[in-house]
Amino acid sequence: MTEKPKLGVYICHCGINIAATVDVEEVTEYAQSLPNVVVARNYSYMCSDPGQLLIKNDIKEHGLNRVVVASCSPRMHEPTFRKALQEVGLNPYYLEMANIREQGSWVHEDREAATAKAKTLVAAAVAKVRLLEPLTSREVDAEPAALVIGAGIAGIQAALDIADAGFKVYLVEKSPSVGGRMAQLDKTFPTLDCSACILTPKMVDAANHPNIELLAYSEVEEVGGFVGNFDVKVRKKARYVDVSKCTGCGDCAKECRLANRFPNEFDEGLGKRSAIYLPFPQAVPAKYTIDPEKCLFLTRGRCGKSPKCVDACRAEAIDFEQKDEIVTFKVGAIVVATGFDVFDPAKKPEYGYTDYPNVITGLEMERLVSASGPTGGDIVVHNGEEEITPKEIAFIQCVGSRDQSVGNEYCSRVCCMYTAKQAHLIKDKIPDATVKVYYMDVRAFGKGFEEFYDRVRREGIRYVRGNPSEIFKRGNKLVVKVEDTLTATPLEDEFDLVVLAVGLEPRSDDRKIIDLLRLSQSPDRFFLEAHPKLRPVDTASDGVFLAGCCQGPKDIPDTVAQAKGAAASALIPLARGKVAIDAQVAEVIEDTCRGCGFCVSICPYTAIELVTINRMGHSVEVARVNEALCKGCGSCSAGCLSNSIQPRSFRDRQILPQIAALGGIR
Amino acid sequence: MRGMKMTTENQTFAEKFDLLGCIQCGRCTGGCPVTVRTNLNVRRFVYDAYNEDLLDELSRMAEIWDCTGCHTCAVRCPKGLKPLEVLIGLRSLVVESGKTQPTVRDALESTFMEGNPWEKPRATRGDWMEGLDVKIAQPDQSVENLFFVCCTIAYDPRVKIVAQNMVRLLEKAGVDYAFLGEDESCCGSEVFTLGEDGLFEMIVEDNTELLNEYQAKRIVALSPHCFTTFKTHYPDLNKPVLHYTQLLAELLEQEKLVFKNGLAKKIVFHDPCYLGKQSGVFDEPRRLLKAIEGVELVEFNRARERSLCCEGGGGKMWVESESKIERLAETRIKDARALEADIVAVACPFCVLTLEDAVKALGYEEEMRVAEIMELLGELDGAQDKSNSA
Ligand SMILES: Cc1cc2nc3c(=O)[nH]c(=O)nc-3n(C[C@H](O)[C@H](O)[C@H](O)COP(=O)(O)OP(=O)(O)OC[C@H]3O[C@@H](n4cnc5c(N)ncnc54)[C@H](O)[C@@H]3O)c2cc1C
Ligand code: SF4
Ligand code: SF4
Secondary structure, X not given: OOOOXXXXXXXXXXXXXXXXXXOHHHHHHHHHOOOOEEEEEEEXXXXXXXXXXXXXXXXXXXXXXXXXXXXXXXXXXXXXXHHHXXXXXXXXXXXXXXXXXXXXXXXXXXXXHHHHHHHHHHHHHHHHHOOOOOOOOEEEEOOOEEEEEXXXXXXXXXXXXXXXXXXXXXXXXXXXXXXXXXXXXXXXXXXXXXXXXXXXXXXXHHHHOOOEEEEOOEEEEEEEXXXXXXXXXXXXXXXXXXXXXXOOOOHHHHHOOOOOOEEOHHHOOOOEEOOEEOOOOOOOXXXXXXXXXXXXXXXXXOOOOOOHHHHHOOOOOEOOOOOOEEEEEEEOEEEEOOOEEEOOHHHOHHHOOOOOOOEEEHHHHHHHHOOOOOOOOOOOEEOOOOEEOOOEEEEEEEEOOOEHHHOEOOOOOOHHHHHHHHHHHHHHHOOXXXXXXXXXXXXXXXXXXXXXXXXXXXXXXXXXEOOOOEEEEEOOEEEEEEXXXXXXXXXXXXXXXXXXXXXXXXXXXXXXXXXXXXXXXXXXXXXOOOXXXXXXXXXXXXXXXEOHHHOOOOOHHHHXXXXXXXXXXXXXXXXXXXXXXOOOOEEEOOOOOOOOOHHHHHOOOOOEXXXXXXXXXXXXXXXXXXXXOOOOOOHHHHHOOOOOEEEOOOOHHHHHHHHHHHOOOO | XXXXXXXXXXXXXXXXXXXXXXXXXXXXXXXOHHHHOOOOOHHHHHHHOOOHHHHHHHHOOHHHHOOOOOOHHHHXXXXXXXXXXXHHHHHHHHHHHOOOOHHHHHHHHHHHHHOXXXXXOHHHOOHHHOOOOOOEOOOOXXXXXXXXXXXXXHHOOOOOHHHHHHHHHHHHHOOOEEEXXXXXXXXXXXXXXXXXXXXXXHHHHHHHHHHHHOOEEEEEEOOHHHHHHHHHHOOOOOOOEEEHHHHHHHHHHOOOXXXXXXXXXXXXXXXXXXXXXXXXXXXXXHHHHHOXXXXXXXXXXXXXXXXXXXXXXXXXXXXXXXXXXXXXXXXXXXXXXXXXXXXXXXXXXXXXHHHHHHHHHHOOOOOOEEEEHHHHXXXXXXXXXXXXXX
């Protein structure tokens, strides 16, 4: 170090967050006594404009060349103070923060001890800051395109917004059609608009948008690179149908030797489909797909004399030779919109879902009331003996939600309202039906929700406060065993149909996406956002954003709002055309590196590779860090046997004195 | 008695039973099987017990003794509470004050003095073995399966056949086994539900010490009550515990269990609460019954997780029920009759006793019988000594 270090130390009160437990005056006095400290001050909110001004003025006035801020975790305000330094011409990396809030006042009660600890933390920061070196962050070009994974309403909306802003979007959907769960819904609460009427136009827009390349029936296989420069590999699964020829006429499905033999996933198994199928009439793309696990020709090599679909197709679109196709491309940002699964009520055997055909899920109810559903919208169920139009109908709320016994402690947020909606729709179709809703709390928190709940009750839906414990059969009736908790009366009420308001769960196949994009999960197992309040669509992986129910249960309005937020965030690197690369990354000392490659195997971000260099006439292998991928986590540094790889600002010579100071050694 | 008052001194009732975790959803009372015939509303106790001033009054309410310990409330509670333990906590207050019914008092005293609640001498615990050559466990000899008989099976003339047939079966199948003999002492299951927590704590300590001493791979319990009590209330036990149906299902799989004869009967299996609901053992007993040639196994509508309690547990053997409404065991037997079952098979000594009473009360002795699975297996081999069954 050429210049003599001149330090300013700034102790923040954080209102009373810190000052109530830490004696800030005492810490300031102490800081003033430390070597090289020119000024030490305390202030109510260092992060505020006047607080920053204090630092800036001191830098100018006293010629400070190092700054310590003792306040909160660097996570939030390190960028704030770096910017302040930079504004007055000081290298922004000449800053060190001492976290006396999260590591101090918030976790201690004893004022004396907390003050002593704050002093130690300040001394440690002072010890380190003197040894910091100036760093510069770089910028690299960002690819002006985005990948959106999942084409439910969240993915469709995000793709449309990014595409409308003028950027290319690759929209990858796993199933044969876009639309997601919303396509399965009949009407939507609280306004009762028809789901298909508002969704179908968006599905078509997404498929036809000049900036959107729709990759349906496809899955992302690999994602490499980093924000601004992701390399993506997608597998387009073989449909065994030439989509350029298929007209969607459906002759093949009618003629299929296995016509209407298999439960139709879209109808939740209530309807049937053939081995070649269109998931639902409004599917986009409107192209048929052969189910490779069901098709006779694909599983056994023959289907009668010749496959019936081939004979039936006038467009000659059937192609059993078709293979999976691999597509690769580059994008600057990624939106994850993979949605949810509904809770499987078989996990609550007390409700007899697997035993009784007239115990159904809310999603099955959606298909049952839908005019495009398997019964054409007639509500008929089998009670084990015969098909009936149910006259006594029960809804059970919170099935698989708010329930530790199945590991789902969260509220699924949509079931109260979809139950109210379905109860209304049933009453509409079967006016003489008795409809009861068994609930423990009704959560009608959204815009127009309470009003909708009021309306439905007054239409004659009976709300009974008690969460049923069991369903069994007596004669041809289902018996719901429940307590009316408001009158403390245990009841055994009889019904023809029970609808279980199943909650929302993370998808069972989420693991793959988690591994692919290094996502984290919150305790509820949904994908974790970077900050629960201030970065709700970001993830810990830069350039990867979340939209819709993959992040947590939500209704359509919230899903769309979040999708628009994720699109706006994804657009930032695309619109700027550049992304900044952090300067505090690992650096290899090539002279001492032995090229053993241990760090390569340790790095969780695959940021290190071995390269060959010329060392005094010999070619030798050494490690090299891809600075754009490195997160500066330091794992490599801890593993390196020759101390040849160290993160900048966290080099041994910088942190060892800091650690010594923590131990009381100056 | 040592540790008469053990309720963790500095814990309030509300803390001990997590009463503030309750959201008053009603699933506990909704599922409680006895609500159809008694006034018990366990949810209300969870609610009211939060008020310390009410505890005394609550403990004097007769219905706290109606709980059968079936645990349905605990299994169904979405917040992880064990509502029945609130009732047991209230029973504890009664036991502590010394105002228990004489029958309960005697059962507890007998457990303390004689190691069984049936007021039988400790010295006769091994009498069921008479005429059989039973291997007795020695602490220094290793053995694969260490059997735990259960007080009821050991002393009750109606169900001791369970243990006797087990010995015959083990010998025939060449299983490495040993019984504890007269060293065995009550597992404390009923002491726990009757609310004598000081005695229960002592039993757990003594039994843990005793059982840990043996070099056995695992413990095999004949009664689901001992089985579940070991599993849930003996944290320091150093070996796994099985129910005998699990062991036999294992033998069946290894083809070590062969039945000489068949049994051309329609059988319905009644899931004991302590075996099914509480410990998740549903398939093994059914597998055994299905393996018998000629058996037609039918199912109750309320089977497995929805099985209807027979009211045998929770200390109910010592507390007379006041209710004049049909007993659940009778409901169960009527259901079995409607299924035209010849045999109601069970895997629990208490269920045998309650359900058999119901058959008698309903006058169905001609049409059907209640049998422990071990009884049936014994009959298949002609190994059963008829004189032994009462
Ligand atoms: C019974 C029921 C009724 C409801 N009723 C209403 C209502 O009336 N009003 C309302 O506002 N909300 C309602 N909802 C909520 C609504 O369904 C959701 O808010 C909405 O569907 C969320 O959309 P999404 O795009 O996040 O997820 P999804 O709809 O689940 O879409 C996710 C998409 O991603 C695809 N995908 C998943 N994994 C991958 C992968 N690895 N690669 C590629 N693609 C993948 C899926 O195939 C799917 O197409 C209801 C929910 C249920 C269960
Ligand atoms: S089931 Fe649990 S949460 Fe619900 S009322 Fe009973 S104790 Fe409370
Ligand atoms: S254990 Fe059984 S009988 Fe006792 S309160 Fe709970 S559900 Fe009712």
